[in-house]
Every structure is written in structure tokens, then in C-alpha cells.
Amino acid sequence: MDVTLEGLTKRFGIQEVLRDVDLQFIGGEVTALLGPSGSGKTTLLNMIAGLVAPSKGRVLMGSRDVTALPIEARNVGYVFQSHALFPHLDVAGNVGFALRVRGVGRRERRRRTEEMLSFVDLPGFGVRAIETLSGGQRQRVAIARALAAEPAILLLDEPLSALDPELRARLRQELRALLERLRVPTVLVTHDRDDAFILADRVVLLHQGSILQQGAPEKVYRHPVSEEAARLLGAANRLPGNKLCRPEDLAIAAAGEQALVTMQVERVLFLGAHWRVTGRAPDGSPIIADLADAQGCAPGEALRLRLRVSPGQAADQPRVPILQF
């Protein structure tokens, strides 16, 4: 079942947090709402769930208007940032909670709970207390709980925040594998570009309460519709001629090769897979270049940069089109 948002607007007093948002979430597709703090992404998620009432607009589940329905009648699966598991219930009690409050019989509840725990690769965990679970296990229990009552849509609020980088990277992969198996529309909120790119089929960029752009991760990264959209997804360099390019699109120009820009190097950082060289263009605008090899570059030096090309491409056909606004 698809979920559609029509002209959703939210005002808190005189402050407009969301403005005329139109979106459609399709069954089986994972959509990431990506934006900085205060862009309205969690408010949007809460309006879908019914936790926040819209000032204007409609939420449709299929063809049914659920805007006026109370939270408990919406049939929404929500995985909260803190997972919000019930500490007084064991894993099975948590997963079966939605069925319990719907009056589903004990036997059916147990069957469904076991099915959901198997789905999230936690078979036999039903009797475990919540405090004995690891962060990843808690997250999977929260997902199983949200899915147990077969919701019309699954919402995830910052599912990987507050985790250390190593665990975050591992859970990302686990979560991606889990979400790929779902048939309901899934919406996740994040301010982390990597989370959005790895987990989502579609990215919706939100900025100051409005949708800036939406599309496949690569499309919005490679073809941003504005400088704001470009910068929301990572660093971007402003080049002469009011053009933008990504740091990884720059390379050192060989002697005799025409340079796109000459940078006065300020800092050289080794980041493992590449070097990050930062400095300034002659007009003073900041430049960031991610280079495969920057040995020999030193602060204070002038570095001639060109656009990187893929093997077999001519130098005037860069791998990435320059973003021009």
C-alpha cells in the first residue's frame, strides 16, 4: 500500500516548520529524509505517525485519508531513535505488544512473535530481558515490534545515531539487508549522508521545511538542483565561473597540463583511502580536494588542480559533470 502526503504544512506558533510537502512512499521502497537539524524531517515523520497534527494537508494510506485518525488507529510501525523498548517486558512481550493491545489471542500472538523474531534473525530471544541485549539486537527487536502488526508503513527515526563508527557501519549493513526484505513503504530520517545512501532507494532532501530535491542517491549527489542541495550531501568546491565540483573530482594537474584552479595549500590530512588537501583559490574561496596521492604537498605551496577523468576519457570529458548554477 502506498502512503501519500498532500500539501503537509506544520506551524508552531508563527514558525513554519514544514511547508506544503507533497510526497509519495511506495511499497517496498526505502526513502531517506535527509536534512540538517531543524529541517523538519522528524516533524514530518511524526505527522505520518499521528504524533503531530498537521496545520494543513492530508496523509493518505492507499486511498484512505488518515489525517484525523488518532495515533493508535493509524497502523504505523515506528522505530524510535532510542528504540523505546518497554523495559518491564521481555523481548516477546515487546514484539507482541501491538497484537496484545489489538486483542489477538495468546497462541496467535506467540506464533507471530516467533515469526517476527526469526525475520530479524533473533530466534529464541523471546524470553530475554531488554537490558541483556546489545545495541544491534535492541534495534532489531524494535523493528520486529514495529512490524508485528503488519503496519501500512514503517518509520525509522535516526536508526543509527549515537553509535560508535564501527558498530554503525556494521548495523548499516544489517539494517539494509533487513529493509530489502520488506514489502511496506519504509521512511527513515537521518542527517547522515552515508546512512541515507546505503539504506535508501530514494533520498528526499529537506531544508528549512521544504523539499529541495528527491531522487536516487547517486542522482541527487551527482546532479543537485542547487548549491544548497549540493552542500547538504557533502563538501562542494566553488570554482571560477560560478561552478561547483566535489572534492573527489579534483586531481593534480601535470606539468604542461591546463589547471582549472590553483590552490594555496593550508592543510594536508591523510585519511587512509585518500588525502584531503584544503586551501584557498586565488579569489579566497575555500577549496577541498580528495587526492589519491598528495605526498609532496605541503602547507604554503601552490597546487594546480584539474578535473579528474576516468581511464579512457579525454581530459575535456570529466567523469563528473561540473555543477553549474
Place this chain on the structure above:
Amino acid sequence: MRIAILAILAATLGLGLGLPVVFVLAASLHIDGQPGLTLENYADVLSSGYFMGAFGATLLFCSVTAAAGTLLALPCAWWIARGRTGARLLRVLCQVNFAFSGVVYGMLVVTLLGNAGVLALAEAWLLGTDATRGYVYTTGGLAIGYLGFQSPRAAILIAQAVERLDPQVLAAARVLGATSRQLAFLVLLPQLARPVAATFLAVATMSMASFGTALLIARSIEIFPVLIFREFIGFGEIGRAAAMGVLLAVCCIALEMAARRLAPGADASVARMERNR
């Protein structure tokens, strides 16, 4: 500097708490005119049907009123913790309660339900009856006096427990389909059970040890701390009064330890309440 502060603290504690405790213990183990230490005062109290009856009655009365006071405090605590309209005023009113001694509560209830209390006079003027006249001196009147200081203190303690609840857990229950009733019975009350039980024990302990209200209005029931006061002031039975005090203290300490065991997080709150008593 730290050593000086520790020395001042040790001296203050020693003089303010240790010394009186030593004196009371020594007095409880001594009988005038007899040399050495004896447990006779304790035996006297423990074998007395009158004293033990009063102790049991006090324990029962304080337990029942503490339970009622804790239950009455639940909606108020919820209101305060959720920051509903007037929550700040309600919190201030509950906190003001700490400033009043038991005697003040006794006087307030007398003013309200005494022989010449406001309610009694209003009833006589409006209806020509005297049903509420002197009600303050009944067990019901005493219970109202106790509830007056128990409920606000319980409300503050429970509000702190409610504030510690994860709001996302409550939202999760609603999103999962729980009605308000299901939310209360399946999520809220199970999570609040331990803090509520700890609050009940803390309030019961506080009531067991307070005597100001009872001193003014207890007529229908013997309140144990009032008996201690009478033994000490009225009859000059210092040894017996001290033994009774020690027994009451042991009971209160046991109750308080149970409260702390039930809700470790409530320790600070209970300690604060005890300090303010």
C-alpha cells in the same frame, strides 16, 4: 582544605546526630537507681499490651493513610510531571508543604474541622446541623490531617519518577495501538510500580516518625510517637521513652531501607524529603 571540611562535617555529624543517639541509647539501657546497663526498658515496652497495641495501631494507621495518600498523589504527580496547565503552581504548593511542621497541619485541620472550625460553622449556619463539628478528633479527621502532609510529598516523589520515564516509550505504546487505558495499565503503572511502592514506604516512614499533627488532634487512636512524648514530658519516664524511641527508629530505618531497595533512584529524593521534614 578538604581535610578541614571533612573534620567540620565529622564534628557536626558527631555533635548533631551521633551524640544524641548515644545519649538516647544510653538512657534506654539505664534505669534510675540501678547500676549498670539493662534491657528492662525494652522488655517493659515489648511486653506491654498498651504500648505494642499503640505501635501496631500507629503502623496500621500510617500504612493505610500512606497508601491512600500515595494513590491520591498519582494524578497530581502526573499533572506536574507532564507540565500540564498550572503544573508549576501545583509543584510549588506541594513543595511549600515541606516548610510546614506537623503541628501546623494539625492546626489547619482544627481550623477547618474543629469544634469551631470553618466547615462546622458554615454547616451550622447553612444547614443548622453539626455533623462536621469536632470531626477533626475522629479517626477520619486524623486521617485527613495526615493526608494533608502525605499526599503533596508523595506527589513530588512520584512526579520525579514520571519525569524519568522515556517519553518515546509512551509514544511507542500509542503508535503500536494502545488506547489511553492500555497505556496506563500495560506501560505506565508497571514502570511506576517500584517508585510508587518506594514512595509509599517513604511516606509511611515519615508518618510513623511524625507526631505534631497527632499531638493536637489524635483522640480516637493512640499514636506511638505521642506516647513517647507523654512518657518523656508527662511522666518523666526517660528510660522507657528512650527505649520506645529506639524501637520506632529501628522500624523506620527498616521501612526506609525497603524503600531504597525498591527504587534505588529514589534515594536522593527520599533523603531530600527527610532533610526537609
